[in-house]
Amino acid sequence: MASKLLRAVVLGPPGSGKGTVCQRIAESFGLQHLSSGHFLRENIRAKSEVGVLAKQYLEQGLLVPDHVITSVMMMELEKKQSQHWLLDGFPRTLVQAEALDRICDLDLVINLNIPFETLKDRLSARWIHPASGRVYNMEFNPPDVHGIDDITGEPLIQREDDKPDAVAARLRKYKEAAKPVIELYK
Numbered sequence: 001m002a003s004k005l006l007r008a009v010v011l012g013p014p015g016s017g018k019g020t021v022c023q024r025i026a027e028s029f030g031l032q033h034l035s036s037g038h039f040l041r042e043n044i045r046a047k048s049e050v051g052v053l054a055k056q057y058l059e060q061g062l063l064v065p066d067h068v069i070t071s072v073m074m075m076e077l078e079k080k081q082s083q084h085w086l087l088d089g090f091p092r093t094l095v096q097a098e099a100l101d102r103i104c105d106l107d108l109v110i111n112l113n114i115p116f117e118t119l120k121d122r123l124s125a126r127w128i129h130p131a132s133g134r135v136y137n138m139e140f141n142p143p144d145v146h147g148i149d150d151i152t153g154e155p156l157i158q159r160e161d162d163k164p165d166a167v168a169a170r171l172r173k174y175k176e177a178a179k180p181v182i183e184l185y186k
C-alpha cells in the first residue's frame with residue numbers, strides 16, 4: 001500500500017536557518033529539499049530564461065514576481081509528486097501560498113522566528129558552495145579549510161545579496177510579504 005507523502009513548508013526570514021534546517025531534516029528522513037533560492041541561483045548560473053529574468057531581482061534583494069516563481073516551482077513540484085518534500089523559500093507571498101494550496105494539502109508548516117540582529121550577523125558570516133547550495137557560517141559551522149567546500153574542495157563565495165545594503169532591503173520585504181502567509185497558515 002502506498003504511504004502518504006509528506007508535504008511540508010519551512011518559513012522564515014533570510015538568515016533564519018531555513019536552508020540549514022531543511023538540509024538536516026531532508027538528510028535524516030530521506031525527503032526532497034526544494035529551495036526556491038537555490039533553484040533561482042542555478043538558473044542564473046546556467047543563464048536560462050528564468051535565470052535572466054530573475055537575476056536583477058536577486059541582485060537588488062527584491063522578490064522575483066509571483067507569476068515567475070510560482071510557475072517554475074509548480075513545474076518542480078510536478079516532477080517530485082511521487083516523493084516526500086520540504087519546501088524552503090516558497091511560498092513567500094499570499095499569492096504564492098494560494099497557488100500552492102490549489103495543488104496540495106500541506107501536512108506541516110514550520111515558522112522560524114529569529115531576532116533581526118541575529119539575522120544580520122548570520123548573513124554577514126554566510127558562505128556558500130554555489131554548485132551544491134551547501135551553506136557554511138564562519139562562526140556557526142565553518143568549513144574544514146577556510147574558503148573551501150568540504151566535499152568538493154572548490155572555492156566558497158559570499159552571496160551578493162548578503163551584503164549589508166541588500167540584506168536590509170530583503171529583511172524589510174520579507175516582513176511585509178510574509179505576514180499574510182503566516183496568518184493563512186495559522
Ligand SMILES: Nc1nc2c(ncn2[C@@H]2O[C@H](COP(=O)(O)OP(=O)(O)O)[C@@H](O)[C@H]2O)c(=O)[nH]1
Binds near residue numbers: 015021125126135
Ligand atoms: N549561530 C547559528 N547559525 C546558524 C544556525 N542555523 C543556520 N545558521 C547559519 O546562518 C546562516 C543562514 O542560514 P541559512 O540556512 O542559509 O538561512 P536561510 O536564509 O533561512 O536559508 C548560514 O551561514 C548558516 O550556517 C543556528 O542555529 N545558529
Ligand SMILES: Nc1ncnc2c1ncn2[C@@H]1O[C@H](COP(=O)(O)OP(=O)(O)O)[C@@H](O)[C@H]1O
Binds near residue numbers: 014
Ligand atoms: N518564493 C520566492 N518569491 C520571490 N522571490 C524569491 C522566492 N524565493 C527566492 N526568491 C528570490 O531569491 C532570493 C534568495 O532567496 P533564498 O535563497 O531563499 O534566500 P534567503 O532566505 O536567504 O533570502 C530572494 O531574495 C528573492 O530575490
